[in-house]
Amino acid sequence: MIYLWAIPIVIAVFLLLTMIVITGQQNVRMIETFGKFRSIRSAGLSFKLPWPIQTASREFSLKQLQLAEDVGVKSIDNAFLNVPIKLQYRVNPELASDAYYKLDKPEEQIRSYIVNQVRATAGGLSFEDLFKSRDTFEGDVAETLCEKMAEFGYIIVNVLVDDPQPSQQLREAFDRVISSQRLREAATNEGEAARIMSVAKAEAEGEALKIKGSAYAEFRKTVAEGNAEALNKFVGETGLTPKDGLTFFNSINEMEAVRDAAQYGGKTVFIAAAAKTESAAAVMGMVAGTESDNASSSRAEDQNGALPD
Template sequence: MNYFLIPIIVFGLIILISSFFIVKQQTAAIIERFGKFQSIRHSGLQLKIPLVDRIAGRLSLKIQQLDVIVETKTKDDVFVRLKVSVQYKVIRTKVEDAFYKLDYPHDQITSYVFDVVRAEVPKMILDDVFLKKDDIAIAVKSELNDAMQDYGYDIIKTLVTDIDPDAQVKEAMNRINAADREKTAAQYEGDAARILIVEKAKAEAESKRLQGQGIADQRREIARGLEESVEVLNKVGINSQEASALIVVTQHYDTLQAIGQETNSNLILLPNSPQAGSQMLNDMVASFTASNQIGEAMKNTKKNKNKDE
């Protein structure tokens, strides 16, 4: 008798255990009864009728992502590959539609992405594809939302994550960018060189101005010194002509002395004989005397002419 009870007890335990099942968080279980939809069970410990109800499938309620790569041609006849990332999820209240109406949601989403991208991109030139990638993503999202809502799917976001033109086009674009950068660099270098030349010219002009001012100050002091020297010599009975000649001769000897102090100097000042100083003094005095006589004669001639008139 006991031997007959053991299989019955075991079978009963199996039936009892199979009545319970667990649904994970963010997951929905679809229950069918004799092949017909019965209910949707969500996370937690659930109960079903053994041998009558069965779990037909489970759907994740998490946000999922599908990456679709589309190759198409732009308005300026450039082939380009776009990578479109679509983030979607099953609508919690439409799990039945998502499970029964659509077998392969990935294929359906991919088809819509291809259709929208190949309709939008050929209207744009390549540069606009880069600038308006957000517009492309919005167009894809709008089209997918309208189509996938009926199947129980919600499109959260679409992103154009990569734009890859043909290799030759990319090489040409890189050359253009490199040329633009070289042009900009040359302009900056030219501006810098021009500024340097202008500033150098300003510095040289300022240097010349200061140098000229220094020379003028030097000559002014020399003239003042000569004037004082002439006054001193006049006080001891030497007239202005003789004083001027004496000063010049003194400067001549000072110059010879300065040249003599330079050990590596090859300069020779002519004349440099011992009688040169005396001869120079006599010549200068005679020159000044003759100049004064000519000046006096011209003054007398002018006076006589004025009297006759």
């Protein structure tokens, strides 16, 4: 008899326990009546009809989740890269039943949307543009996923796109391109520096020539003024004409030239300025040269002594 009373008690306790629904924080449970969705139970303690009339599903998380995916893409200029993407998403509490029942494996389906959208966006961009299009990727993926996943009760919180990662061969080729560009820029800069130095040097030389020309002009001016002053003084004191004075000065210069030439010996030919009009002046230099040769021979004989008969 004791066992017969115990059986209903055990059954009642079992049914009572199946009526209790305890749900953790940031989780929900689906209540089904004979397999049909009935209601959603949020965090805390709640009750339902006993089993098998109603059943409670396992806890379904409302926490924010993150999904990371490296998407292999091909650019419009045939460069292959991996685009790292991180997606942050969560279940909409008001549509938790859609998220629970409509999708069997939500992560796989979200990955499929990400891969398709990223490859479609990358297909119209060049290799260099891929590094500048993080905002484009984020915007396109977020827009597509927000629209698609909202139907299934999911909210896309954020899309994060890191820098594309090229292959090792592509990275080395890109480094060589950058290096050649830097070398070309360096050569251009060096050529520009050499051109500037050449221009500066030419300008300096031109300025120096101007200074020298001014100095020569000033020197000639000073000499001319000195000669004019001397000529005027000579004419005033001697009573000769300016032409006679110039002739006198030329003859003095010619005699000094003959004297200087005779000092070095050898054969020296001197053509006087008056050789155009006076034949005597034309032979003055040759006479001077002959006298210089004779003088040199006489000095040599005096040094060696007279030759015996």
